[in-house]
């Protein structure tokens with residue numbers, strides 16, 4: 510069946526959430542609407558405080574939304590919660606377990622939460638895939654951070670959800686485990702699961718996600734395929750690094766990236782010439798300079814202005 514006749518994996522319509530504390534209020538989500546197709550690998554990106562965790566909290570029903578409609582495979586979050594929660598497996602950012610339970614019992618209890626009996630076979634399979642089989646009788650408390658994170662993933666998947674939401678799954682995880690988790694997520698996606706990922710690692714989004722949405726100040730500022738986003742921002746860009754900071758009043762608009770390098774529009778060879786001239790006027794000479802494709806970080810910084 511063609512993709513367009515399938516129900517969306519997830520759809521949000523005019524979702525808003527404001528937190529109130531005393532006289533203060535904070536609007537964390539502002540009229541957010543978007544749709545994620547089944548089978549997608551979707552990245553939800555945004556700077557700190559953009560509203561990503563609030564959105565995931567809303568999906569887990571730990572945060573109550575003020576207005577709007579959310580559906581998972583056509584099931585409504587408010588009126589069809591039982592079916593809704595069966596569609597979704599949410600891997601939270603925070604590690605929250607009963608530390609005294611064993612890994613196996615944690616997963617058995619979670620199966621009970623979904624009303625599943627006789628789930629042993631699937632639990633064993635999850636333990637195997639996540640390389641936790643030899644830890645199944647260990648208390649969660651005794652595991653390393655990376656292992657705990659894998660238990661969180663297993664816990665979110667005990668009911669074999671078609672849609673998996675991962676909130677910063679690789680935060681604080683060492684590079685080799687991060688690569689293994691990437692491979693695991695890509696494999697789940699190949700097997701037909703829709704994956705929704707929030708991440709601060711733009712390299713991760715660029716590598717894995719087919720489509721990305723950028724959330725900023727509680728609003729979706731862009732939503733498109735990773736490739737077309739990169740294409741749009743890959744035109745006309747010069748990347749350069751300097752031995753010291755660029756003066757604040759520098760005549761050419763340049764964006765500073767997280768690794769300390771700068772980027773600016775390329776346009777034409779004339780612009781490169783002007784840039785080099787202007788840099789030399791302030792006594793700076795680029796240490797490294799290249800013209801080429803932008804990465805997601807640059808696109809992201811240019812869109813959000815951060």
Ligand SMILES: Nc1ncnc2c1ncn2[C@@H]1O[C@H](COP(=O)(O)OP(=O)(O)OP(=O)(O)O)[C@@H](O)[C@H]1O
Nearest residue numbers: 528530535537555556557558559560561562563564
């Ligand atoms: N329980 C709460 N009470 C009051 N304000 C809150 C609450 N939870 C979140 N906020 C505010 O809502 C905004 C969005 O926060 P949220 O945690 O969703 O952002 P985020 O994109 O997940 O950020 P991060 O990347 O840092 O995790 C922030 O300004 C935050 O301070």
